[in-house]
Amino acid sequence: MVLWHPPDAPWVKLNTDGVFSSSTLDAGEGRLVRGSDGGHLRTFYAPIAASSSFEAELLALIRGLEMAMELSTHIWIELDSAALVSLLSSGQLGAADLRHHMTLIRSMTSQRHVRFSHIYREGNRAADFLAGRGVQTPALTNYDPTSASRYLKALVRIDQLGYPNFLFRHRDVD
Template sequence: MVLWHPPDAPWVKLNTDVAFSTSTLEAGEGGLVRGSDGGLLRAFCSPVAASSSFKAELMALIRGLEMAMEFSTHIWIELDSAALVTLLLSGQLGFADLRDHMALIRSMTSQR
């Protein structure tokens, strides 16, 4: 069983997820930004042009960070991509086709 817990104030929590079809190469992104009271601050859901599920995860994280940054400088990120978490924690930028996205995420999170 998975339980969601609100962050402590002054934090906001960003949850993102994507869906990607390897047969059609179609992807969709979605996410929620919630406050310390658990209340919804912002949500998004849309198709995304991505060549892989990993790239879609990066794009969803960027969109979610943009929204979360409107509410707080303290952002708790939750996502289900272990590969993305590993890359973020490694300090590396990843493969060449992902480096622009990773550099943007690093820039956004270094300010927080």
């Protein structure tokens, strides 16, 4: 069971996700910022140019930070990439080909109160949904709370009400 938790005021929570298809080389990003009531404040998805899933995650985070920084100096960043959360929490810059992204993230967060946490994909369903839409769209698309699709509104509301998302693991049975 995975629960999404809203931030305490004055914090906002940024959930992002990046996807990359190695077969088509298409990539997309999804990002949403939510307030202390759990409702979404800003939402975007877009296609992106990335060479790996990890780079797609980094690019979604950078663009999400730009969006969240317009709203607050207290940003809780929650990602479903445990590897990225670990790298961000360690203070290291990672692989040479991605260091410019990590340096930019460090610069962007240096004058803010920032917290990083991991959430399983099941708890990051809204951002995951948006990233999937990002691959399918030709350009940046944004939603406000009234223009969002019914499905996105439902995902946000499920989190807002504290309903659990379930994590199913396949177990081999002899």
